[in-house]
Amino acid sequence: MDDLKTLIREVPDFPKPGINFYDITTLLKHPEGLRKVVDAMAEKFKDEKVEAVIGIEARGFIFAPALAYHIGAGFVPVRKPSKLPAECASVSYDLEYGKDTLEIHRDAVAEGHRVIICDDVLATGGTAKAVVNLVESLGGEVVGLGFVVELEFLPGRKKLEGYDVRSLIKYQS
Numbered sequence: 157m158d159d160l161k162t163l164i165r166e167v168p169d170f171p172k173p174g175i176n177f178y179d180i181t182t183l184l185k186h187p188e189g190l191r192k193v194v195d196a197m198a199e200k201f202k203d204e205k206v207e208a209v210i211g212i213e214a215r216g217f218i219f220a221p222a223l224a225y226h227i228g229a230g231f232v233p234v235r236k237p238s239k240l241p242a243e244c245a246s247v248s249y250d251l252e253y254g255k256d257t258l259e260i261h262r263d264a265v266a267e268g269h270r271v272i273i274c275d276d277v278l279a280t281g282g283t284a285k286a287v288v289n290l291v292e293s294l295g296g297e298v299v300g301l302g303f304v305v306e307l308e309f310l311p312g313r314k315k316l317e318g319y320d321v322r323s324l325i326k327y328q329s
C-alpha cells in the first residue's frame with residue numbers, strides 16, 4: 157500500500173501555516189490507485205456484517221459509499237450543521253485546525269445497528285471520535301473505523317482506543 161504514497165500530494169501550509177495537507181485528489185483521479193484503495197478497504201471490512209458505512213463530510217463522502225456498495229451495506233452521511241433536512245443529533249469537537257460541529261439524522265442509525273465509520277485522513281482523531289459519540293448516542297454499534305491515510309505522528313489512534321481502527325497508508329512524520 158505504501159506505493160500509493162506517490163499518488164498522494166503533500167501540500168505544505170494548507171489550509172494554514174504549519175499544516176502539511178495530504179491531498180487525496182491526486183489518488184482519486186488515478187484509476188488503478190482508486191480501485192486499489194477501495195478494494196483494500198472493502199477487504200478489511202467485508203466480513204463485519206454491517207448495516208451502514210458512515211461517511212464524514214466532505215471527503216468521507218468519496219470513499220464511504222464505494223465501500224458500502226462493495227460490502228453490501230448502506231451509506232449514511234454525517235454532515236456539517238444545517239445541511240440535513242430531517243431531525244438531527246449533533247456534536248461539537250476540536251480538530252487539527254479549528255473547531256467544528258457535525259450532524260446525523262436521528263433515524264439514520266437504529267438501536268443495535270452495526271456500523272463502520274469512514275474518512276479520508278485520520279489526524280488527531282477528534283472528528284472520528286465525535287462521530288463515534290454521535291453513532292453511539294443513537295444506539296449504534298461502531299464495529300470499526302476505516303481511513304485511507306493515517307498520520308501516525310498524531311494521536312488519532314490513541315483517541316480511538318478500544319475501537320477497531322484500520323488504515324491503508326501510514327505516515328510516520
Ligand code: AMP
Pocket residue numbers: 175176177178179212215250251252253275276277278279280281282283284312
Ligand atoms: P482529525 O479530526 O484531526 O482527525 O481530522 C480529520 C479530518 O480533517 C479529516 O476529515 C481529514 O480530511 C482532515 N484533515 C486533518 N488533517 C489533515 C491533513 N494534515 N491532511 C489532510 N486532511 C486532514
